[in-house]
Amino acid sequence: xxxxxxxxxxxxxxxxxxxxxxxxxxxxxxxxxxxxxxxxxxxxxxxxxxxxxxxxxxxxxxxxxxxxxxxxxxxxxxxxxxxxxxxxxxxxxxxxxxxxxxxxxxxxxxxxxxxxxxxxxxxxxxxxxxxxxxxxxxxxxxxxxxxxxxxxxxxxxxxxxxxxxxxx
Amino acid sequence: xxxxxxxxxxxxxxxxxxxxxxxxxxxxxxxxxxxxxxxxxxxxxxxxxxxxxxxxxxxxxxxxxxxxxxxxxxxxxxxxxxxxxxxxxxxxxxxxxxxxxxxxxxxxxxxxxxxxxxxxxxxxxxxxxxxxxxxxxxxxxxxxxxxxxxxxxxxxxxxxxxxxxxxxxxxxxxxxxxxxxxxxxxxxxxxxxxxxxxxxxxxxxxxxxxxxxxxxxxxxxxxxxxxxxxxxxxxxxxxxxxxxxxxxxxxxxxxxxxxxxxxxxxxxxxxxxxxxxxxxxxxxxxxxxxxxxxxxxxxxxxxxxxxxxxxxxxxxxxxxxxx
Numbered sequence: 473x474x475x476x477x478x479x480x481x482x483x484x485x486x487x488x489x490x491x492x493x494x495x496x497x498x499x500x501x502x503x504x505x506x507x508x509x510x511x512x513x514x515x516x517x518x519x520x521x522x523x524x525x526x527x528x529x530x531x532x533x534x535x536x537x538x539x540x541x542x543x544x545x546x547x548x549x550x551x552x553x554x555x556x557x558x559x560x561x562x563x564x565x566x567x568x569x570x571x572x573x574x575x576x577x578x579x580x581x582x583x584x585x586x587x588x589x590x591x592x593x594x595x596x597x598x599x600x601x602x603x604x605x606x607x608x609x610x611x612x613x614x615x616x617x618x619x620x621x622x623x624x625x626x627x628x629x630x631x632x633x634x635x636x637x638x639x640x
Numbered sequence: 641x642x643x644x645x646x647x648x649x650x651x652x653x654x655x656x657x658x659x660x661x662x663x664x665x666x667x668x669x670x671x672x673x674x675x676x677x678x679x680x681x682x683x684x685x686x687x688x689x690x691x692x693x694x695x696x697x698x699x700x701x702x703x704x705x706x707x708x709x710x711x712x713x714x715x716x717x718x719x720x721x722x723x724x725x726x727x728x729x730x731x732x733x734x735x736x737x738x739x740x741x742x743x744x745x746x747x748x749x750x751x752x753x754x755x756x757x758x759x760x761x762x763x764x765x766x767x768x769x770x771x772x773x774x775x776x777x778x779x780x781x782x783x784x785x786x787x788x789x790x791x792x793x794x795x796x797x798x799x800x801x802x803x804x805x806x807x808x809x810x811x812x813x814x815x816x817x818x819x820x821x822x823x824x825x826x827x828x829x830x831x832x833x834x835x836x837x838x839x840x841x842x843x844x845x846x847x848x849x850x851x852x853x854x855x856x857x858x859x860x861x862x863x864x865x866x867x868x869x870x871x872x873x874x875x876x877x878x879x880x881x882x883x884x885x886x887x888x889x890x891x892x893x894x895x896x897x898x899x900x901x902x903x904x905x906x907x908x909x910x911x912x913x914x915x916x917x918x919x920x921x922x923x924x925x926x927x928x929x930x931x932x933x934x935x936x937x938x939x940x941x942x943x944x945x946x947x948x949x950x951x952x953x954x955x956x957x958x959x960x961x962x963x
Contacts, residue, residue, distance in 0.1 A: 556828045557916075564920045571928055601934035608930055616923050620916055624829060627915075628836030631908045634642045636841060636849035638897050639885045 476614075479526040480607050486522055486534050487543070487603045493591040496539040507540035507590050532610075533583065540590045542576070543606060544583035547613055557620045558584060561613070574602070585613075644904055646896045647763035648674060651694070654682055655759045658692060659745065665689075675903050677800045678766055681737060690746050693730075695737035696765055704795040704869050705803040710738055711769065712796065718772035722761060739769060764896075770798070771895040777808045778886040778894060786810050793861065795869070798899055803869065807861045814861055815879045815898055818872035819905070829909045830874040837877065850879040877901070 498504040499514060508517045519536040526532075533544040547562070549555040562585045569575040574593055576586040587606060594602070650672050658665065668684040679697040701707050708715075719729060719741065726747045733740040743762060749755045761768075773796055780787045786808055795803040807814040819834065821827045834854045841852040856875045858865070879898070886894050897904075 552828050553832050556825050560825065560916070561920055561923075564917075565924065565927075568924055571924070572931060574931070597934040605927075605931050605934050609927060612923060612927060616919070620919065623915065623919070624832055624912055625836065627908065627912055628833040629840055631642065631833060631904075632837040632840035633843075633846065635837070635897065635901075635904060636846045636852070638643070638893055639849045639881075639890070640846070 475526055476611075479524065479530070479532075480610065482524050483532050483534075483610070484603055484607050486524060487541075487606065488600075490519065490522070490534055490536040490541055491589065491594065491599055491603065493539050493541065493589070493594050495591050505539075507542075507588060508537035509535050509540040509542045510588070512537075533580070540588060542580065542586060542588050544580040544586040545610060545613075546582070547584045547617070553621055553624065554617060557617050557624075558613075561616060561620070574605075644675075644896075644900050644907065646767045646892075647760045648680065648766065649763075650674075651680060651682065651765070652760060652763035655692070655743075655762060656756070658684055659748065659755065659759065663689070668692075674766070675907070676798065678770075679737070681734065690744065692743040692745065693734075693740065694743060694762070694765065695734045695740040696769060697737045698739075698770060699797055699800040701797040702795070702801045702803050702869060704866060705797040706795075707797075712773045714772040714776050715739065715769045718768050718775065719765075722768045723758075726758060727762070741765075767892070767896050767899065771899045774806070774899060775891065775895045777806060777813060778881070778891060781808065781810075781813050781881065782883055782886045782891065784810055784883055793865065795865075799902055802902075804898075804902070805862060805865070811883070813881045815881060816859060816861055817877045817879075817901055818858070818870060819874035819877060819902065820872050821874055821906070821909070825913065826906075826909050827874050829912055830905055833905055833909065834875060834877055848884070850881045850885055853878045 495505070496508065496517070498506050499517075508514070512518060517538045521533060521535040524532045524534070529546070529550075530548045531546045533542075535542045535544075547558050549558050562579070565572070566575065566577055566579065566585065569577045574587050574589050576588045579586045589602065650670075654668065654670065658668070665684075665686065667686055668682060670680075670682050672680050674680070677697075677699040681695040681697075683693040684691075698711070706713070716729060719727060719739070723741075726744055728742045728744065730740040730742055748758055773794070776787060777790070777794065790808060792807060794806045794808065796806065797803050802818070802820060804818070805816045807816075819830060821830055837852050838854050840846060841849060853859070854875050854877050858870045858872075859876055859878055861878070862870060862876070879901075881894065881898070
């Protein structure tokens with residue numbers, strides 16, 4: 473539990489350093505403006521990607537470029553039940569990516585969920601509040617999955633008790 | 641509603657309404673489908689107001705569950721015993737149904753409470769018909785005997801093309817359910833529920849309940865059964881029922897509980913998924929609100945200017961300074 477605080481602080485510090493985005497029109501195609509972190513065509517526009525691992529199961533990849541930053545998360549899945557709950561919940565969120573604006577519709581290969589933040593988002597929203605949101609999001613995912621698992625176990629116990637009580 | 645109820649609410653409502661309407665009323669011709677493919681057809685005509693015709697169709701029986709004249713063993717006798725003169729079985733049953741009964745409304749008790757008891761029993765026709773062979777075996781258990789000519793392992797139908805198994809002995813009956821689900825999420829949720837059954841049984845309060853075990857592979861009692869019938873993606877649940885669970889008034893309740901065990905677990909798995917969806921939607925809303933807070937005041941003001949009048953702009957400013 474105490475590693476969670478350290479993990480989130482590390483991610484927050486990394487994001488504060490990495491989120492210096494400016495508008496950068498595309499070098500290859502006239503009048504286009506693309507998130508360079510997704511294309512990865514020009515190496516001078518990209519920073520070194522940073523991988524922050526809490527343990528073997530949980531990690532966070534931060535890839536930065538001149539006009540965009542991509543954050544990918546791998547969430548803890550201890551057993552079969554947590555596995556399907558995490559998948560269900562994160563798919564639910566990814567399908568509503570439009571409402572979240574900074575969420576990517578598909579997670580990056582090898583991760584469970586990804587964010588794509590561009591310079592336009594940074595112009596519209598306060599940088600520190602955006603970072604607050606990302607960190608809050610990560611905490612909420614963990615909380616939600618453990619609460620879902622608890623609700624399944626509690627319901628299972630209640631259902632079983634009611635059924636067996638009938639025979640007494 | 642945690643437990644599945646034996647009387648069908650659909651049938652009970654129609655029967656009660658008909659009895660209350662008396663001489664007034666319209667013709668009824670209603671079909672309905674219940675969980676696990678049980679169909680009902682109830683008919684009433686003002687030309688023949690003393691009679692209602694009820695037909696029941698049962699789920700398709702798998703090859704290992706033996707039917708006698710298309711019905712579970714002892715079904716006809718069970719109907720006669722449960723309803724007496726009120727119900728007359730029509731032979732042959734209506735097309736596409738397994739049993740058709742004529743309900744004689746004049747033979748119902750005049751006292752309202754007793755009449756409701758009979759109507760409730762008629763609405764529980766599913767338990768009477770499908771549960772007939774199970775009731776026979778459990779009645780023998782209550783008297784600590786075994787029915788003659790019964791196999792060591794009996795297969796009874798409870799879902800379309802699926803059966804559960806009973807190993808009847810004089811002092812106990814072992815019931816084994818192969819649990820099958822179609823959706824992969826259902827399988828994981830059901831497995832966790834079924835393991836809770838085993839855990840719950842271990843608590844002191846439920847010491848007198850039937851003992852309960854779960855295993856991912858077919859238990860020894862099912863040795864020799866056809867492999868198709870043993871394909872179960874959520875494991876096997878075994879209950880051991882003793883005479884004390886089937887004595888006197890408990891017999892009917894035990895029959896219904898065992899008959900609908902798979903449906904019960906399935907129902908609660910679906911409820912659980914529905915609940916999870918509600919929770920996830922609420923979480924999404926709270927996250928979007930958090931994101932809205934990240935938006936700068938300038939951005940929010942821009943939105944107001946585009947959409948609103950000067951007065952609204954002034955009010956917005958006042959609101960923001962007040963917060």
